[in-house]
Amino acid sequence: MGTKIGTQSAEISSPVYLRSYASVVGPKEGEGPLKYSFDEITDDEMYDEQTWEKAESKMVKTAYSKILSKGGITPSDVDYIFTGDLLNQCIASSFGLKESQTSFFGLYGACSTMAESLALSSMLVDGGFAQNIVAITSSHYCSSERQYRFPIELGSQRTPTAQWTVTGSGGLLISSISDNNNVFVKKITVGKIVDMGIKDVNNMGAAMAPAAAETLITHFKDFNISPDYYDLIVTGDLGSLGKEICSELVLANGYDISQNYEDCGVMIYDAKKQDVHAGGSGCGCSASVLAGELMSRLKKAELNKLLFVGTGALLSPVSSGQGQSILGIAHAVGIER
Amino acid sequence: MGTKIGTQSAEISSPVYLRSYASVVGPKEGEGPLKYSFDEITDDEMYDEQTWEKAESKMVKTAYSKILSKGGITPSDVDYIFTGDLLNQCIASSFGLKESQTSFFGLYGACSTMAESLALSSMLVDGGFAQNIVAITSSHYCSSERQYRFPIELGSQRTPTAQWTVTGSGGLLISSISDNNNVFVKKITVGKIVDMGIKDVNNMGAAMAPAAAETLITHFKDFNISPDYYDLIVTGDLGSLGKEICSELVLANGYDISQNYEDCGVMIYDAKKQDVHAGGSGCGCSASVLAGELMSRLKKAELNKLLFVGTGALLSPVSSGQGQSILGIAHAVGIER
Numbered sequence: 001m002g003t004k005i006g007t008q009s010a011e012i013s014s015p016v017y018l019r020s021y022a023s024v025v026g027p028k029e030g031e032g033p034l035k036y037s038f039d040e041i042t043d044d045e046m047y048d049e050q051t052w053e054k055a056e057s058k059m060v061k062t063a064y065s066k067i068l069s070k071g072g073i074t075p076s077d078v079d080y081i082f083t084g085d086l087l088n089q090c091i092a093s094s095f096g097l098k099e100s101q102t103s104f105f106g107l108y109g110a111c112s113t114m115a116e117s118l119a120l121s122s123m124l125v126d127g128g129f130a131q132n133i134v135a136i137t138s139s140h141y142c143s144s145e146r147q148y149r150f151p152i153e154l155g156s157q158r159t160p161t162a163q164w165t166v167t168g169s170g171g172l173l174i175s176s177i178s179d180n181n182n183v184f185v186k187k188i189t190v191g192k193i194v195d196m197g198i199k200d201v202n203n204m205g206a207a208m209a210p211a212a213a214e215t216l217i218t219h220f221k222d223f224n225i226s227p228d229y230y231d232l233i234v235t236g237d238l239g240s241l242g243k244e245i246c247s248e249l250v251l252a253n254g255y256d257i258s259q260n261y262e263d264c265g266v267m268i269y270d271a272k273k274q275d276v277h278a279g280g281s282g283c284g285c286s287a288s289v290l291a292g293e294l295m296s297r298l299k300k301a302e303l304n305k306l307l308f309v310g311t312g313a314l315l316s317p318v319s320s321g322q323g324q325s326i327l328g329i330a331h332a333v334g335i336e337r
Numbered sequence: 338m339g340t341k342i343g344t345q346s347a348e349i350s351s352p353v354y355l356r357s358y359a360s361v362v363g364p365k366e367g368e369g370p371l372k373y374s375f376d377e378i379t380d381d382e383m384y385d386e387q388t389w390e391k392a393e394s395k396m397v398k399t400a401y402s403k404i405l406s407k408g409g410i411t412p413s414d415v416d417y418i419f420t421g422d423l424l425n426q427c428i429a430s431s432f433g434l435k436e437s438q439t440s441f442f443g444l445y446g447a448c449s450t451m452a453e454s455l456a457l458s459s460m461l462v463d464g465g466f467a468q469n470i471v472a473i474t475s476s477h478y479c480s481s482e483r484q485y486r487f488p489i490e491l492g493s494q495r496t497p498t499a500q501w502t503v504t505g506s507g508g509l510l511i512s513s514i515s516d517n518n519n520v521f522v523k524k525i526t527v528g529k530i531v532d533m534g535i536k537d538v539n540n541m542g543a544a545m546a547p548a549a550a551e552t553l554i555t556h557f558k559d560f561n562i563s564p565d566y567y568d569l570i571v572t573g574d575l576g577s578l579g580k581e582i583c584s585e586l587v588l589a590n591g592y593d594i595s596q597n598y599e600d601c602g603v604m605i606y607d608a609k610k611q612d613v614h615a616g617g618s619g620c621g622c623s624a625s626v627l628a629g630e631l632m633s634r635l636k637k638a639e640l641n642k643l644l645f646v647g648t649g650a651l652l653s654p655v656s657s658g659q660g661q662s663i664l665g666i667a668h669a670v671g672i673e674r
Binding site for chain 2: 003079086087
């Protein structure tokens with residue numbers, strides 16, 4: 001049974017564990033600094049499929065199956081799936097999970113989808129509606145580039161503020177049953193839409209940073225805690241530029257996160273060696289960093305309290321073409337052990 | 338606190354009321370048999386905006402504001418919004434609700450989104466996470482046609498099995514507080530993805546009917562009830578062809594729904610006078626029929642038990658172009674008074 005806290009937050013009162021997790025990523029991600037944290041690194045972007053979209057679906061399917069096997073459960077043990085991705089009509093998720101034979105909730109939260117699915121899963125388990133829920137998302141550099149920007153074959157030049165969409169899928173098993181590592185979800189803040197009037201589609205980090213900052217400030221206020229309550233605060237995925245803006249905006253409101261703040265988009269690539277400009281992005285970015293490096297550090301007790309803040313840019317080429325700004329949203333999930 | 342029932346269902350145990358509802362539709366819908374049930378009928382498809390997408394967003398915005406005012410609450414009383422639509426990246430919902438200043442969950446369930454949002458809202462209220470949640474969806478004939486099929490200016494001929502995307506938005510206020518009409522959500526069945534291998538994108542009804550039938554059969558089995566438990570069973574939106582297929586599939590499994598079964602896509606237009614072929618479709622179809630005619634009949638006690646089954650076709654022009662079939666999904670929400 002949950003409790004509403006403050007204006008936008010909820011406390012999970014029964015034990016809701018992160019029982020299992022898995023990630024599958026592409027070759028570029030597999031060359032980055034987090035390479036040892038992923039469950040599978042594919043040889044190429046096609047993953048033995050004929051299209052990028054099918055490759056992305058296959059990554060979702062593989063990650064889903066790994067989450068179940070690592071959690072020691074069968075498909076029939078899963079009560080619900082929460083999932084979504086960046087492709088129009090979220091086809092990566094639906095085709096990737098079409099054989100799951102499990103009650104299915106489709107989400108659209110852009111790059112905030114991992115946090116959104118984790119928040120909703122935790123609420124449903126806490127509310128007594130489920131024992132096991134899988135929250136899983138994905139993105140793919142090639143399928144995203146051609147849908148949102150240009151076909152990659154054109155070799156279009158990218159601006160310095162552009163982010164690189166992560167090829168990968170990651171997800172977690174949210175459960176009322178522990179795997180004895182005792183990692184659980186405790187504090188949730190669900191974001192509002194923030195419109196700062198930013199229209200530069202090659203600078204998503206700047207568009208999402210105010211939403212991340214607002215959710216962070218609300219989280220601290222609603223729970224009456226300071227940033228040092230957490231060992232680590234991780235946004236996903238603002239990139240290097242957005243991370244800086246977020247940190248400054250939060251500081252301007254009286255909270256200093258400079259000592260314990262990271263961003264999934266910054267963590268996943270080596271900015272010096274890998275040509276990714278402002279860093280990684282995409283639903284698969286925060287998902288594979290959470291369901292890899294971050295969960296692994298929680299399990300090993302290198303982290304005891306983590307605040308995971310998924311950030312999304314709500315826009316489409318049509319909305320931008322019609323002169324609309326880029327809307328930002330961010331959801332925060334506090335994970336403890 | 339909820340209870341998981343059977344394989345895919347949940348029972349809402351505390352009172353979760355449908356406290357308010359509203360709908361805004363376009364001129365064609367306003368000429369149909371349900372014209373007296375809508376809160377607003379627009380003069381044209383543009384609704385004083387410059388693009389169809391912006392018109393759709395404005396319908397969402399207007400419907401949202403009417404739900405609040407009819408429910409006698411202010412924007413700050415709303416704990417969460419669940420919303421989604423058919424446009425790429427769900428821009429109708431996000432731009433329509435960007436000024437809501439309320440915690441926002443984006444969904445993608447194609448035309449099943451109204452039932453999906455209603456199910457999740459009910460679970461969160463029952464779980465103690467919220468007092469008031471708005472579930473709202475939309476669709477627009479012109480924005481959908483150009484995105485999924487052809488620009489309407491081409492005047493392309495439609496097949497007899499094609500459905501007409503409803504222009505409209507509808508939504509409900511799900512609350513722990515009653516408006517004294519005592520209409521509440523009781524029984525929920527969350528659908529799985531059903532893939533029957535159907536690839537004809539001009540026959541969505543046939544693609545969705547097996548999913549609707551499977552969810553109906555599961556609902557009857559999970560709760561151990563027969564179809565006559567409900568005064569009315571309404572799918573939304575299979576259209577005339579899909580409705581027939583669904584009825585036959587359910588009968589082949591031993592349940593006869595022929596006496597108390599309707600479909601939102603059939604109800605919303607006059608098949609003889611309005612040139613809509615197999616009937617209405619789109620997220621806005623089941624939303625405006627539920628948040629209009631059906632809620633009005635429940636309030637007036639003309640209906641005491643309604644089973645609302647939202648049906649969605651999970652596909653995109655890209656998935657169809659790559660030879661993938663049309664996936665179906667359906668969620669059932671039992672509403673009583």
